[in-house]
Amino acid sequence: MDSRLLLVLLLLLGASGLRGQGPGPRGPLEEPPEEEEEVPEEDGILVLNRRTLGLALREHPALLVEFYAPWCGHCRALAPEYSKAAALLAAEAAKARLAKVDGPAEPELAEEFAVTEYPTLKFFRDGNRTHPEEYTGPPEAEGIAEWLRRRVGSSATQLEDEEGARALIDAADVVVIGFFQDQDVATFLAVAQDALDMTFGLTDRPQLFQKFGLAKDTVVIFKKYDEGRADFPVDKELGLDQGALSRFLLTHSMHLVTEFNRKTFPKIFAARILNHLLLFVNQTLAAHRELLTGFREAAPPFRGQVLFVVVDVGANNDYVLRYFGLKAEEAPALRFINIETTKKYAPVDKQPVTASSVAAFCHAVLGGGLKPYRLSQEVPPDWDQRPVKTLVGKNFEQVAFDETKNVFIKFYAPWCTHCKEMAPAWEALAEKYKDHENIVIAELDATANELEAFSVQAFPTLKYFPAGPGRKVIEYKGTRDLETFSKFLDNGGELPAEEATELPGHPFPETPENSTVPKDEL
Template structure:
């Protein structure tokens, strides 16, 4: 073989190595089988144009190579090609990473986006959900995280052990779980089997669950006991408070000293409502603009408000009144008793409407929840660049449906979510949702490319009336900017809010 031929073959071999990937590229017809065939899978739902996805790619590849040796599979799905699969798994932004233990046990990936962080997180996921704890390892286990749970059980109590395993499997992303059958160790910890102790490095240090072991009861106990009595509300904790499912009371103050002082004063109120209302302080200097989202004046602190997170209702405490223990206690008690009406921020109802119906808080229910119509709603912010780019396309969409046979069955609508209270907690702009006729409680979030054609396809697929209209094809330049206008992650949208949570 000539030297030139050897050199060429060498280049081909090097190229093959360079392009080899340990990340499995999955499609709709291969996804289910791949997940079923592997005990643990990390899957990335991405879009080729997404900047965050591009930054993640080399880290993801490196982690996949390391994890492959430990039989942990890593995969990716192109959501611009596999739109149905991505919608099926609730993908709303890119990249979205999820951990699969079969098709039924799915959890969001909560680790870092660097190779070492991905590897470390997934190796932890591969370990047993419940670790055996002894008198020699208990103190070390308590320090494993800010919150850990240890069950003290009788060796013969199989029922409680099975319940513990189910809970640990479900909550393993949140807390480390341990177990001990040492009766002497249980006695030393002040409990008697069966019992579950939640150890924490804040508040009272530990909480004890001594009722009959039940999955839902333990979940509720863990969620309540693991939440600080009066925590700190910020970018790292905000989503946890929103997903807790119970109202959140905000204590706005500009200095750390003032926040500590008010927290100490209001501890009796927070203690009395533990598990009913979560309490947290918020830095008014850094996040004071969020007060406006709660219908408070954003320039008058300290301030107090409660948000009903499920219905996204706001209950601001009168800022002209002093925040005394007695006044806040009465306000919170009345709120819990249902005696306080929510504050509703709304623009005036428009006197006339165009092809895109303008929704405000005062007409939201009448329009969006009209059970006879499929209603597509764009939740936007006036300052949002992506919303401005979408505007002419959205107007065109409205005109197409207004002139079609579906004009009385489909409404194209928009609402300024910064100027109107809406039932949904909107975390990124624009957010587009379809509220189908006859199924208003099953709104579907749009996650495709923001083109007129894709929006029509979405309405036709997800709406009751399967309403599709014709649109003239327009040749557009394929540019990075145009691609990025198609969609974005919630985090990318949040960057435009500056001091929003």
């Protein structure tokens, strides 16, 4: 090579700083390397930003990061529990650390990790930035710490002998032991990671199989109540199905009879048992408490098919009573519901609550021998005297499906803030069209009235019933203001595509975990 050309090449390479071969000088707009910045802490929690996240991931093999917003009420409620969890892990010298990121202040990070609501918690393992795991545990300190323990360590205790197995079984109310000689235990351990309210053990020892009367791979629940034990044999050919095992654990870890309250509510609905039998009693009355014996005796044959639930009418469960159309003084009372169809059933005759009468009621519903009932208020004498007509279950059909009228109905809940916000616009709409003989503006309290035609799943729900045959129903998806309502009516129940939108609503039914229920009713 020509010596002059070689010199030019060397000069060019030198001018470029040989990228990647050394630090070189930093330009005025470049950020300092992450190693030059220390990660600050608050209450034992790492406070991260876009510069320090990478450094934290390299330093901590297990990192749970909360993306929060300073204005978020749920974030503020989580903060003390998050700090307690950090203290628990620090006291144990655990490998896992907790961190937090102000999402609105770090939009690049929020976008990178697809954070759309607050708080959002993501778990990073071994510095892997591209595939964090979503946090699925509870919002309490011990639950957060346990969720992490089961990811940085083993989620099940290895059992070698009977003494260890007995000690584990005696240590908790619900203990799950996997007896495996032929199956891969990965599925079992994956389920154990998230079942935080149960203690897990694992063994392949033949003497333990023999001791507990097992001839094949089996998952066994040991519990200090009800039947005491439940077995889940593993099919040797099909192996262990994660979904089936999760359902088994959830179903059989629950008490045969569960009392409805804030703590049990999530498990009641997570059990995926669609049929619920509810006994409404006043627990302060001895005569009512005595009924629980017969109710419990009827439960075993229906485990996995019907969930038996006790609702104490004296324990601030008014919203449950309203949902079933009951009053506290009507207790004791039985009600049956399928939570998928929301069909409700009541005994034909008010009989004493005994094991036989409860079982007979369940069989009648499951066998199709009973018809569901629907809630309805009485028709008010002046239901059609105001611009906004008042509908109830008993007059809904004749008004909504009147073939000579175009009927626009608001389905609301009395406690729903979105419903209250749109009320003035709805009144103004009714006033505007009150002289149009073929247009009816109406409203129906969907918490007190149930319809055969359809169920209402959120509040407010707005539906338009155009005149003519065919019982046609059009759901309104536009903005909730007088101008857009009017445009919708004037166009025969249609809006331009650009006017359609998805607006916020409150879910139904009411639940104790649902923020839409007024606090004074919880």
